[in-house]
Amino acid sequence: MRILLGSSEVHPYSKTGGLADMVGALAKALDHAGHEVGVVTPLYWGIRERFPAIKKLDWHMDLPLGPRQVLGEVWTLSLSPKSTIYFIDQPAFFQRAGIYQKAGVDYPDNAERFIYFSKAIVHLARYLPWEPELVHLNDWQTGLVPLLIQHQKLKEGWGSRPRTCFTIHNLAYQGVFPAEQYALTNLPPDYFNLNGVEFHSMLNCVKAGIAYGDVVTTVSPRYAREITTPEFGCGLDGLLRKRQASLFGILNGVDYEEWNTTRNPSLPHLYSLRSLAGKEQDKLELQKELGLPVDASIPLFGSITRLADQKGVDIQLGALEEMLSSQIQFVLLGSGSPAYEKAYQGLARRYPDKVAVRIGFNQGLSHRIEAGGDFYLMPSRFEPCGLNQMYSLRYGTIPIVRVTGGLDDSVIDITEDPKQANGIKFTEYSARALAKSMRKALVLYGEPKLLRHYRQNAMSADFSWERAVEQYLKVYQAAQSR
Numbered sequence: 001m002r003i004l005l006g007s008s009e010v011h012p013y014s015k016t017g018g019l020a021d022m023v024g025a026l027a028k029a030l031d032h033a034g035h036e037v038g039v040v041t042p043l044y045w046g047i048r049e050r051f052p053a054i055k056k057l058d059w060h061m062d063l064p065l066g067p068r069q070v071l072g073e074v075w076t077l078s079l080s081p082k083s084t085i086y087f088i089d090q091p092a093f094f095q096r097a098g099i100y101q102k103a104g105v106d107y108p109d110n111a112e113r114f115i116y117f118s119k120a121i122v123h124l125a126r127y128l129p130w131e132p133e134l135v136h137l138n139d140w141q142t143g144l145v146p147l148l149i150q151h152q153k154l155k156e157g158w159g160s161r162p163r164t165c166f167t168i169h170n171l172a173y174q175g176v177f178p179a180e181q182y183a184l185t186n187l188p189p190d191y192f193n194l195n196g197v198e199f200h201s202m203l204n205c206v207k208a209g210i211a212y213g214d215v216v217t218t219v220s221p222r223y224a225r226e227i228t229t230p231e232f233g234c235g236l237d238g239l240l241r242k243r244q245a246s247l248f249g250i251l252n253g254v255d256y257e258e259w260n261t262t263r264n265p266s267l268p269h270l271y272s273l274r275s276l277a278g279k280e281q282d283k284l285e286l287q288k289e290l291g292l293p294v295d296a297s298i299p300l301f302g303s304i305t306r307l308a309d310q311k312g313v314d315i316q317l318g319a320l321e322e323m324l325s326s327q328i329q330f331v332l333l334g335s336g337s338p339a340y341e342k343a344y345q346g347l348a349r350r351y352p353d354k355v356a357v358r359i360g361f362n363q364g365l366s367h368r369i370e371a372g373g374d375f376y377l378m379p380s381r382f383e384p385c386g387l388n389q390m391y392s393l394r395y396g397t398i399p400i401v402r403v404t405g406g407l408d409d410s411v412i413d414i415t416e417d418p419k420q421a422n423g424i425k426f427t428e429y430s431a432r433a434l435a436k437s438m439r440k441a442l443v444l445y446g447e448p449k450l451l452r453h454y455r456q457n458a459m460s461a462d463f464s465w466e467r468a469v470e471q472y473l474k475v476y477q478a479a480q481s482r
Contacts, residue, residue: 001476002036004132004162006121008114008141009099010041013051013085016099017306018252018387019169022219023138025255026472029465031083033473036130040121042094043075043087053077054087061088063119066184070116074124088120104338111181111203114141122148125162134476136165140175143209144185147197150212151187163479165472166213168206170384171227171234172310175205199235210239214479217248217472219385220406224249232382246482248475251409252385253465259367259391266367271396273459276452279371279396286372289365290356292329299445300329301438302373302397304366304388307336307344312379312402317343318431319379323438324351331356331373333365370395375441379426379434383407389423393458398444398451399423400437410463422457 009015011024023039030037048054054077061072073089088094093113100106107113122145125135137145146164153161182192182203192198197208210216218224224247226232228240240247261271261278268285271278280296287294305311317340320330324347332344332355341359348357358365370376376392378401385406389399393410401407403425411423424440426433444451 001473002130002133003030003476004038004040004121004125004128004135005138006040006118006135006142006145007138008042008117010039010085013041013047013087014044014099018385019139021255021387022169022252022385025253025465026469027083028079028255029253029469030472031080033466033469035082037083038086038124038128038130038132039084040086040088040124042117043089044099045095045097047087048075051077054085057086061120061123063116063123064186065112065116065119066186072116072120086124088117090116090120093117111175111177112184114175114205115144115181115184118142118144118148121145122152125149126152126158131160132162134165134479135162136167136472136476137209137213138167139169140173140205140209142166143175143205143207144197145209146212146214147187147191147208148185151191163214163476163482164212165215165217165475165479166209168210168216168218168227168384170310171206171218171232171236172382174199174207174234174236177203177205179203207236207239210236210243213246214482215246215248215475216240216243217250217475219249220251220409221249222408223384223405226382226405246478248471248478250468250471250475251406251463252387252390253468254387254390254394254463256394256464259370259394261371261395264367264371266364267371268368271371273396273456276396276455282368283372283374286331286368287329289368290331290358291352292331292356293353298327298329299374299442300331300372301375301377301400301441302369303330303332303334303377304369305332305334305378307334307340309337310381310383312381312429312434313340313344315429315431315434316377316379317347319434319438320347320355322431322435324354326442328438328442329354329356331358331369333358333360333362333369335359335361370397373397374445375400375424375438377434377438378402378407379429380404380407381429386410390461390463393422393461393463396455396459398441398454398458400434400441401425402429402434403427410461412457420457422454422461
């Protein structure tokens with residue numbers, strides 16, 4: 001199959017979160033499965049310098065954006081004979097220090113930037129010589145693409161237009177803009193209504209993707225069910241229920257070529273399911289790196305996260321206030337809300353021998369936290385899929401998760417299946433419930449034989465992209481039959 005993926009971020013070229021990991025890994029897995037794959041993403045600041053092999057394509061775009069025309073160019077990077085990255089070069093929109101924000105505030109022209117990007121995806125989908133059969137879009141930044149493609153078929157004679165798959169990675173982020181920004185689409189007013197892109201008199205890009213995509217997916221089976229309810233539907237549950245026959249939940253995969261413990265340049269000591277000695281050495285190295293007392297006997301809890309309400313960092317703070325009276329250590333890598341950053345830094349100052357906090361993102365350190373930790377905290381308020389709990393499983397670090405979305409789909413509690421147990425789950429969204437789960441972890445840590453059983457189950461779990469690709473191909477085929 002010939003597949004074109006569109007995403008505002010793609011690892012390793014750009015990244016703010018799991019979206020980049022998912023698209024980069026899916027593209028690689030589709031290529032390995034023998035399909036022709038293109039990926040369209042913006043040419044952000046620094047990409048040319050970090051990836052000097054990219055080449056300028058003899059391709060100029062002159063696309064309408066409201067009343068004006070905006071020029072753009074395309075750069076490419078060939079990953080294999082059948083896989084190419086297409087970078088959209090529009091310096092005024094994409095040559096910036098941040099992808100979506102500056103100093104924690106959204107760029108005021110994000111509607112212009114990503115409506116232009118959506119039009120560039122459509123332009124490539126229509127004119128690339130290899131003629132993609134399916135265009136797979138991701139999140140609000142590309143949500144208008146299915147509508148733009150459908151309109152060109154109806155009004156501009158695009159007879160063999162590709163089918164579209166729209167993936168919701170996080171329904172809480174919908175790309176909602178003032179109604180006047182709809183003019184930037186250059187579409188007739190017919191689509192700006194309750195059945196189309198209008199949402200409380202505003203333009204809603206995710207709603208466009210849901211309403212006009214041939215099929216809609218999200219990143220775990222449970223989240224696909226959750227978003228059809230008022231609690232998790234973020235105002236779009238009615239539309240999602242209407243499209244339920246075309247809505248599919250596919251759990252993200254893990255790129256085990258990168259996330260592994262046996263050939264990983266980020267880890268000082270390698271280890272495997274058969275030989276876990278290197279894991280304890282990685283723990284000692286991590287304690288030393290972060291300035292904590294170096295002691296293998298102290299249970300080490302880790303967290304790598306956006307510091308946002310969604311991620312449960314508020315109840316995590318509350319639970320730590322209770323649990324730090326115990327003999328434990330906690331390490332955090334992340335950034336986000338200035339208030340949460342300050343709160344966690346304050347915790348580290350108060351407990352310098354128990355808490356280490358690093359604000360920002362460091363790919364190598366994220367691997368070392370996953371490897372060196374005994375337990376991984378992921379107490380999300382909601383979690384469409386989550387990847388870190390799956391990384392933790394492969395690294396033999398026992399995840400402690402709240403029962404929601406992909407966390408519920410990927411972690412097995414001992415109350416569900418004692419033989420396959422690989423993590424600890426709790427349901428109530430409270431610091432008390434999380435602290436109770438952390439106490440369960442301390443009991444588990446005190447029983448080495450049972451802990452090894454959990455680790456063996458965890459490291460044996462298979463969340464490879466090969467499994468996920470099979471499911472996506474079935475969804476792509478469903479889209480083509482519509």
